[in-house]
Amino acid sequence: MSKAFVPTAAKPGVITANDLREGHNVWMCEDGWTADPAQAILFEDEAIADLALLKAVGQSNIVVGPYLVEARRGPNGPEPTHFREAFRQRGPSNYFHGIQTLKQAKQSEASNV
Amino acid sequence: MFDVRPVDTDYVRHRAAQFRAQVERRLDGSLTEDEFRPLRLMNGVYLQLHAYMLRIAIPYGTISPDQMRMLAHLAETYDKGYGHWTTRQNIQFNWPKLVDIPDMLDKLASVGMHAIQTSGNTIRNVTTDAFAGAAADEWMDPRPYAELLRSWSTDHAEFQFLPRKFKIAITGAARDRALVAAHDIGLRLIQRDGQTGFEVWVGGGLGRTPMLGKVIRDFLPEGDLLAYIEAIISTYNLSGRRDNKYKARIKITVHERGLDVFKAEVEEEFQNRRRDFHGADREALAIFRDRFAAPAFRNGPTDGYEAERAKNGAFRSWTDTNLHAHKVDGYASVIVTFKTHGETPGDASAEQMRLLAELAEQYGHADLRISHDQNVVLPHVHKSDLPAVYAALQKAGLATANAGLTSDIIACPGMDYCTLATARSIPIAQEIATHFKDAGLEDEIGKLNIRISGCINACGHHHLGHIGILGLDRAGVENYQITLGGDGYDIPAIGERAGAGFPYDQVVPAIDRLLRAYLEVRQDASERFIDAYRRLGPAPFKAALYPEPADA
Numbered sequence: 001m002s003k004a005f006v007p008t009a010a011k012p013g014v015i016t017a018n019d020l021r022e023g024h025n026v027w028m029c030e031d032g033w034t035a036d037p038a039q040a041i042l043f044e045d046e047a048i049a050d051l052a053l054l055k056a057v058g059q060s061n062i063v064v065g066p067y068l069v070e071a072r073r074g075p076n077g078p079e080p081t082h083f084r085e086a087f088r089q090r091g092p093s094n095y096f097h098g099i100q101t102l103k104q105a106k107q108s109e110a111s112n113v
Numbered sequence: 114m115f116d117v118r119p120v121d122t123d124y125v126r127h128r129a130a131q132f133r134a135q136v137e138r139r140l141d142g143s144l145t146e147d148e149f150r151p152l153r154l155m156n157g158v159y160l161q162l163h164a165y166m167l168r169i170a171i172p173y174g175t176i177s178p179d180q181m182r183m184l185a186h187l188a189e190t191y192d193k194g195y196g197h198w199t200t201r202q203n204i205q206f207n208w209p210k211l212v213d214i215p216d217m218l219d220k221l222a223s224v225g226m227h228a229i230q231t232s233g234n235t236i237r238n239v240t241t242d243a244f245a246g247a248a249a250d251e252w253m254d255p256r257p258y259a260e261l262l263r264s265w266s267t268d269h270a271e272f273q274f275l276p277r278k279f280k281i282a283i284t285g286a287a288r289d290r291a292l293v294a295a296h297d298i299g300l301r302l303i304q305r306d307g308q309t310g311f312e313v314w315v316g317g318g319l320g321r322t323p324m325l326g327k328v329i330r331d332f333l334p335e336g337d338l339l340a341y342i343e344a345i346i347s348t349y350n351l352s353g354r355r356d357n358k359y360k361a362r363i364k365i366t367v368h369e370r371g372l373d374v375f376k377a378e379v380e381e382e383f384q385n386r387r388r389d390f391h392g393a394d395r396e397a398l399a400i401f402r403d404r405f406a407a408p409a410f411r412n413g414p415t416d417g418y419e420a421e422r423a424k425n426g427a428f429r430s431w432t433d434t435n436l437h438a439h440k441v442d443g444y445a446s447v448i449v450t451f452k453t454h455g456e457t458p459g460d461a462s463a464e465q466m467r468l469l470a471e472l473a474e475q476y477g478h479a480d481l482r483i484s485h486d487q488n489v490v491l492p493h494v495h496k497s498d499l500p501a502v503y504a505a506l507q508k509a510g511l512a513t514a515n516a517g518l519t520s521d522i523i524a525c526p527g528m529d530y531c532t533l534a535t536a537r538s539i540p541i542a543q544e545i546a547t548h549f550k551d552a553g554l555e556d557e558i559g560k561l562n563i564r565i566s567g568c569i570n571a572c573g574h575h576h577l578g579h580i581g582i583l584g585l586d587r588a589g590v591e592n593y594q595i596t597l598g599g600d601g602y603d604i605p606a607i608g609e610r611a612g613a614g615f616p617y618d619q620v621v622p623a624i625d626r627l628l629r630a631y632l633e634v635r636q637d638a639s640e641r642f643i644d645a646y647r648r649l650g651p652a653p654f655k656a657a658l659y660p661e662p663a664d665a
Contacts, residue, residue: 021211023160025163060145060146083590087528093539093540095457
């Protein structure tokens with residue numbers, strides 16, 4: 001979870017932050033930032049990740065506190081390797097709040113199609 | 114009853130307007146996050162694990178029905194319908210949007226509330242006994258002094274950038290329910306030779322280096338309160354460490370320099386400071402005394418209360434556990450626990466807040482308190498009104514008869530919300546509460562104080578729990594250390610670590626073994642867990658936590 005995390009092909013990572021205006025967790029994706037961690041770009045190269053992190057830091061009018069963190073390649077996109085990031089991707093355990101509600105909304109949207 | 118003076122309201126409106134402009138400048142890019150962060154923290158705005166969090170001050174836990182209704186309104190309008198009582202008698206909203214917070218602060222200002230100094234290295238909310246002005250064992254209401262300290266410390270220019278945050282607690286009762294020994298400064302109102310004064314404690318605190326405070330002055334005449342407190346904090350302001358955040362609290366200053374050296378410096382500074390006080394503090398105190406005058410208590414029969422107790426077993430159990438002895442005959446203080454089995458400790462819905470406001474107006478002399486153990490107190494209820502209060506609370510799911518019992522757990526938000534946390538606290542609390550209810554053991558176990566923190570910073574005050582639970586990250590897995598023998602009330606004590614930590618799913622079984630062992634070894638039902646622990650020492654309890662393998 002260290003901000004000094006260095007991604008490699010064996011230990012890739014994602015860039016995550018909080019939305020400046022609303023505060024929710026976001027991940028860097030191909031066309032900006034997303035609240036769906038499965039859409040996050042998985043970085044496997046230190047130089048590319050560093051450049052992306054610099055870009056994220058430069059977007060301080062959109063996000064707060066961007067950092068690189070380890071993730072693994074999953075069948076539906078990047079998955080967390082540490083429980084802290086797993087909680088950030090899900091939401092609190094005492095209520096159905098946070099990112100998990102967005103995922104549910106997305107699923108029900110998909111099933112309505 | 115606490116009423117906010119116009120000058121205060123003007124000031125908080127002014128601060129809210131300032132913050133609105135700061136948020137605008139952050140959003141339009143004129144302020145960087147590094148520049149904005151200290152400004153938002155000065156207004157109680159944190160960025161947490163999933164969202165922003167707004168911590169609102171409830172001075173010494175005292176809140177009016179109108180203010181409570183405003184919190185309900187904010188919960189519904191800007192949050193997810195609830196708020197969270199903190200262990201420092203404040204409230205936190207877990208889901209506000211930054212763009213909404215200026216509106217929230219404006220609305221709070223309209224009822225004299227704010228979030229000033231709920232964060233940052235300043236003097237934080239002054240805390241006190243939730244039964245202040247009501248408790249049978251209290252000889253003087255500490256709230257006029259708490260208010261004096263609050264108004265003096267708010268925006269005190271010299272103390273806006275202390276080495277670290279600074280917490281003051283005050284009590285006027287025989288039993289210390291304000292945790293005086295666990296604060297940077299603790300004040301006990303005492304009397305000597307007919308004169309009112311304070312026993313002044315300094316250097317207590319929990320966190321990564323838990324320490325009980327030391328008495329720096331065994332008697333301070335009450336008229337010298339502000340000069341002396343100012344002397345302590347200014348001495349700390351200069352000699353406290355700023356090189357290491359973890360050694361910056363006053364407890365480390367006092368510990369490293371020695372109480373005698375620190376005290377000598379304070380006494381010298383006190384003589385200087387004293388000359389600067391010309392009576393304005395005395396005039397303010399006189400006004401505060403009037404504002405905190407006791408309500409017009411009534412003298413009525415309590416037969417209805419006794420009759421209801423005789424015929425309604427559930428009501429009787431609730432009155433056995435959830436009342437606190439009042440100084441006026443015929444009255445009681447009601448503890449409304451926000452610890453329903455399986456629910457989040459300290460979370461209150463907007464409807465529950467409105468009900469409390471109504472009950473306070475109808476039956477409680479319009480007074481409400483937030484207690485440090487994350488419950489709400491109606492300090493003044495006539496016993497004849499208790500059946501009606503109970504019935505209303507029951508309808509709202511707030512009549513759980515568990516004050517002071519196993520499920521009355523103090524728990525910080527932990528890794529479900531907090532960005533500093535290393536493990537979760539809330540689900541551990543929920544599971545312990547549910548487990549012992551289902552096992553039918555809660556009443557048998559009796560008085561017990563379990564406290565859970567989700568990191569070493571100890572917001573859940575785990576060191577002071579009879580049983581403390583500390584959640585840590587051990588190699589990427591949640592792990593929980595158990596401490597035993599802590600006490601925040603009768604004989605202040607820091608709990609001792611029992612041994613190796615437990616993985617998440619082994620915490621409830623470990624506490625189960627521990628409490629079943631207690632039931633085996635206690636002398637009788639009147640011997641509480643903490644009493645048995647003090648009598649027997651840790652051995653039988655450690656043996657229960659760490660049983661020898663059967664085949665060893």
